[in-house]
Amino acid sequence: MTTHMPDDSAFKKQLAVRNSRSARWQMFFLAATSAGIVMLAILLMSILNQVFGLVAVYQLADPNTLVNGNPVVAASAPDLANVLKDNLTKGKMQALLLNTVIGKDVDRALLSGGAITQIPTLKVVPADLTTKGFTELTPDDLSALLAANLTSTQLEAIVLEQIVKQEVLQSWNFIDSVFNRGAVEQTVQDRIAGVGLSPTLSADQQKEAKDQWQNATIEWRSWLNIDLLEKSMSATATDAGVRGALVGSIWVLTLTMGIAAPLGIGAAIYLEEYARDSNYRSKWIQRFNTVIEINIRNLAGVPSIIYGLLGLAIFARALGFFTSGQVFTGEEATGRTILTASLTLALVILPVIIINAQEAIRAVPKSIREASYGLGATKWQTVSQQVIPAALPGILTGIILSLSRAVGETAPLIVVGAAVFLSQDPSGPFSAFTTLPIQIFNWAALPSDQFRNLSSAAIIILLIMLLALNAIAIVVRQRYSRRLQG
Amino acid sequence: MTLSNDRDSKAVEIKHLDVYYGSRLAVKDVSLPVYTHKITAFIGPSGCGKSTVLRSINRMNDLIPSARVEGEVLYHDKNLYGADVDAVEVRRRIGMVFQKPNPFPKSIYDNVAYGPRLLGVNKREVLDEIVEMSLKQSFLWDEVKTDLKKSGLALSGGQQQRLCIARTLAVEPEIILMDEPCSALDPIATQRIEELMRELVSTYTIVIVTHNMQQATRVSDYTAFYSIRKEGDDTHEHRWGVLVEYGETQQLFEQPQQEETADYISGRFG
Amino acid sequence: MEAKLELNRKTALLTRAIPQKAAYSDGGTINLSRRIRPGEEFIHTILLICGAISIITTVGIVLVLLKESLLFFGSGELDLVEFLTDTVWQPVIGRFGIMPLVTATLMTSLIAMLVAVPLGLGAAIYLSEYAKPKARAILKPTLEMLAGVPTVVYGFFAILTVSPFLRNMLGQDTVQFQNMASAGLVMGFMIVPTIASMSEDALSAVPRSLREASYGLGGTRLETTLKVVVPAALSGILAAFILGVSRAVGETMIVALAAGSGPNLTFNPFAAAETMTGHIVRISGGEISYNSIDYNSLFAIGLTLFLVTIVLNLISQYVTNRFRESYE
Missing domain, CATH: 1.10.3720.10 (MetI-like)
Structure with a gap:
């Protein structure tokens, strides 16, 4: 009786092929399972890569020495108000008082005539100012009123916003910051030289930008920080939070x-x-x-x-x-x-x-x-x-x-x-x-x-x-x- | 003890009971009395409908959506399947102990107090008393009195079943139905439950379904033997349960009237 | 004797404690009449209403979509044929052809399925046929984490990493910043767990005896898997694929961020094109005014989307149920 089955050696050869095919596919199945997990890891890493890194920060004034050589943090309210007075025009000071203490909805008549004590939203008025009208206030008076009506925390925020004016010129991701520091430095040098600035800027703006880069400091920043939780929506990245x-x-x-x-x-x-x-x-x-x-x-x-x-x-x-x-x-x-x-x-x-x-x-x-x-x-x-x-x-x-x-x-x-x-x-x-x-x-x-x-x-x-x-x-x-x- | 004394006092009388699951007949034309302060045992091969009959005595079958009952179950001269009868009212008077011990996932105390609380008993000292009495009646008190706060599930199988009995006793039912209460227990625990049943029957009426004929002879006063009837060929077979014989236990086992009963109790059946 | 006394005491106690106890101990008549329990009926009604909320939701969806769509078609600006066949969607010039939105949805879904089907099925086969219990206990929940990541995160990932990667690989000119390929790729990974877990259920349901x-x-393990187990579970696997397509069609945030911000009739996967869902999000984000044709047009797109997904879901369920019957 003849058999249709392959003989022993043929079978062995064929079996080897079948087994290796089986092994190859098993590799594929394992790879398919891992692919998603690898993807998840890449996702997490590329997001973390954006969270920590170097930033080029430009600020008009150094917050660490702004208050008579002392840092803004922990400064008293009158000191902070003085800093505002020293750096801002009278008009700006008036606007500040109006926006932060008095409120924009105030009856305009109260501002143009009569003593400031008539303004209901102005809670605290120092004794020597009770007879003055809004328009008669000197920068010193305005500074005193701000100090009397705002907390030091509120004033600190105003100083940072109005005087320090911190701005992040550029940020680098974690990998570049750690492994490609040279490129970071190169970018800074380029920008100071005016290379790579937006071509739509006017000549004056170009100059300003170059100056900013010139005075910028490169520092590490974690974008995930307490500020992010404390700040709310803003059009500028440094002031924005969740x-x-x-x-x-x-x-x-x-x-x-x-x-x-x-x-x-x-x-x-x-x-x-x-x-x-x-x-x-x-x-x-x-x-x-x-x-x-x-x-x-x-x-x-x-x-x-x-x-x-x-x-x-x-x-x-x-x-x-x-x-x-x-x-x-x-x-x-x-x-x-x-x-x-x-x-x-x-x-x-x-x-x-x-x-x-x-x-x-x-x-x-x-x-x-x-x-x-x-x-x-x-x-x-x-x-x-x-x-x-x-x-x-x-x-x-x-x-x-x-x-x-x-x-x-x-x-x-x-x-x-x-x-x-x-x-x-x-x-x-x-x-x-x-x-x-x-x-x-x-x-x-x-x-x-x-x-x-x-x-x-x-x-x-x-x-x-x-x-x-x-x-x-x-x-x-x-x-x-x-x-x-x- | 003479059996004839209580002959007239029937706790429940089942008359021409048919039970259907959907369109399928499960039990056909069962009639029998259940005497007060006696233990009635239901025996028979599996699938003979003895549990179905038991569960129709306290309308437990209502919980199966497709179940339908015809005939009468008379309790205090009232048909339990009358239009006006409330199943909840029935179940608090006719309690049930199940095949597998099923304590609630709560403390021993709360297990026993559950029923009285349902009935609006909320005073702590009254509940304490009921819990103690019920556990004493079910001979569990001495084993658990020091840790009533322990979970009911932490007890052994036999203890769990006695806890379930105590839980049933706590609402003071008139009748207790037991659906193979010892089938999940070891022989020693089984013996304790059997002793307990003999104690309880002086106060309660008991109906028990059992797989174990020795158990029926040991504990019951009356026995009902059920069997299976078939119809149709191998592909479309219909099976339903019927009551073959009912009588005093001793008589039924010693002088069965039906040949089928004799075959079953002598082990010649199926 | 003592026990008897105790029992008597108990009976007295319960007579006091449990209402109507006395009635049946002395053989008097007892009352089994049906009691009206207003509390029970009230609760039943409340629960019925909870159950009915789902029906109300569906009816609400259908009515809202139909009503606003009818207003859209009743505006006189277009008819149904134009809506379905016009190749331009440009509300400003009064062209409302849904074709470009539909093709973009189809393209992104197709790319997603090209990723999700092999990976999802491969993972299902590995988990069901190859993985040891220990490996499975780790791999499966980890893989399922993919389904838990919010889609807006995927969308961000697509424009942050995947799109720049494609542009570096294939050239800045070939690949636009927003493109259907990167949206589709990422969406594919999002759908992998759906397909993997449904297919795995189907594979595990194949009897051991086979x-x-x-x-x-x-037979080798591979031959057994590919020639016996997979064919036996085919309808279950198919149902998983269909559900995957339905997910892809309805997915919004990934395509809104990564696929494109303007309707574009193209089959080039590296071009930007807006999908149906992406368009709804872009137009409704910001203060859209009620009763404008823009507002109404969103519901016409929504209706199309709803019909497509509901049909896909029903087919998937039908296939699953038939599959179940065959083994039960």
Whole structure:
């Protein structure tokens, strides 16, 4: 009898080929798995690369010796006010007093005639100035008034802004700063010589730029610093920070959770504990429940930007009288508020919360429900006293994870109308808003290097928030498994 | 002990009970009495519907969405499946102990106090008293009295089952249904539960489903033997449970009236 | 005797403590009537409303998109045919052809899938068929971190690193600063975990017996995987791909930052072109005035996007469900 199979040696040869092919593909599969992880590492490194590095800083005056040879930091209010007087014109001083203490909305008549004590916003007036009018104030008087009405911290900020006028001319990333210091020095020399300056500058501007480079100091800077958290929006990179955006993010997240968590848990309880109840055998109700289930799974796949359009048309526009706070304050305002953003985000994460909560509730052993019913508990008694407590860690984990999605969600919030510029921090549900990822987006779209550095630093803050949320979720989950073991 | 004394006092009377799961018949035409202060045992091969009948006595089957019951379960002259009967009311009077011990993931104290609390008993000293009594009745008190705050799940299997019994006793039911309460326990724990059942029957009426015929002979006063009926060919077979024989335990085991019963108890069945 | 006393005491205690206890201990009539529990009914209603929110959301989305789109088409500036076939989107001159936005969306999604399909499937095969449990326990959560990175961060990464890299490799003239290739590449990596985890589920659901049959006939691990396991899980894998496409089509921040800031009908991956989602973000960012044709046009784009993703999701779900049935 003949065989159609290859003989022994042929088989051995063929097997070697098959095995080596198998090994090659295994390499590919491993590479495919690692590729994403490598990519993540590159992403993190290129962002960190932007966060630390050298900067060329130019300042009109040295803040370390400005106050009679002493640093601006820790100087007293009168000393700082004196520095202002010495460096600014009388007109500038008047404007400062007007903008920072008196307020621009003041009745102009009070400024042109009568004693300054008549101005209600000017709280403290030294005794020797009580009879003077606003226009009669000398630079010394103005300086005294500033010192009396502002704290030293406020004055310090004004000195830095008006006199020191720090400006970052250029920033270098971490790798260049460490490994390519020569190129950094070369750039500085080039700029001093006028090479590489923007060709659109006029001759005077060219000269000014060269002077600035001449006097610039090269120093290390971490763009991720306390200033970033304390400063808010600004058109200049050195004055810009994430405070307003961070406050906005925290407001939006808190409200989102307040809206989405109860709704999501409620829906999950309904679907798991009530919808399958034999007492509701009506075909209509059954069909309704199936529709809800399918619908939730579909909603989870709808792009978040679509929710943005829904939020724009319904929450911001149609319900604008409510989301703007108009019904409460009576003031006409736009509906593009924290509340609108939170309602929209709540809808985005609702399906995720529901699906996770359903899983957590389903994981509660049937025997616990039976034991409770067997003792004569009603449905809600069983659900509230046995099922929810047992499922709670799972539900909480799901909520936290959905929040970590909400933290980074950007598109729907831009669509519902995040503020392009915030003059003050969001302070409640009816404030105009921006959030951290939107701030990142706005900075990222700007051409300047410094905003790129700021954007990267803000991303690190965002990623820290995300890691914190995930860490909390892990802790909750671990405590849960320990509790189940008794 | 004479059995005939209590003959007239029926705690529950099941009449022509059919149970369906969806369109599938699970138990057909079961009728039997459950006598007060007696232990009634349900025995039979698996799939014979004995648990289904047990769970229909306190309307536990309501929790299975597709389950449907026909016939009557009379309790104090009232059909438990009457239109106006409240399942919650039924279950607090007819308690249940399950096959696998299922303490709540709470302290021993809270496990026992759960039922009374549902009924609005919230005074600490009253609850303390109920918890102590119930644990004493289930012979668990001496083992746990020093750590009532410990999780119910930290107890051994046998202790957990006695905790579940204490939890049932705490709401003072009239009848206790036990669905193979010893099947997950070792012989020593089983013996303790059996002793406990004999103690409790002076105060309560007990119905027990058991796989173990020796257990039925040891603890029960009456026994109901269920079996399976089939219809159709191999591909489309329908199976349902029926009650074959019911009687005083001693009589049923010593002089079974039906051949099928005799086959089963002598081990010649299936 | 003592026990009996205790029991009596207990009965007395419970008679006091638990309502209606006395009724059944002395054989009197008891009341089993259905009790009306207003609290229970109230809670049931509240929970039902929570469940219904999802339906209201869907209805809301459909109504809003339809209403504003109808206003858009009712403006007299254009008709549906023009919307679908015109190759220019330039609201200033009254041209509203969605084609350039659609082609850009298709291009970025296609590039993303070119990255995500081989990597995602490769990773799924490695995790399901090759990785030891220990390696899997580390690799899988790490890979899933990719899905947790906010998309605005990816977008920033695309313009910060990927686009300059492409420009250095292929020339500043060939590759524009914003381009569909870098947006698509980064988006591909974002989608890898989605495809990997869904495909892995499908692969793991293939019964062991099939693998053993193949090994039993002398198959290598690769032959078993590619010729037996993958074909058996094919519909599940397909569902993962479709879901991946749906993700790519709906993804916004990456393309808004990296793909382009103006509609451009081109199939050159290195050119800048704005996608549907990118256009919605750019136009609505800033104070868009209600009732303008710009405002309405966003909803017409949104409707197109919604229909495309919902169809993709439904197909994916249908395929998954059919797949599940075949093994259960």
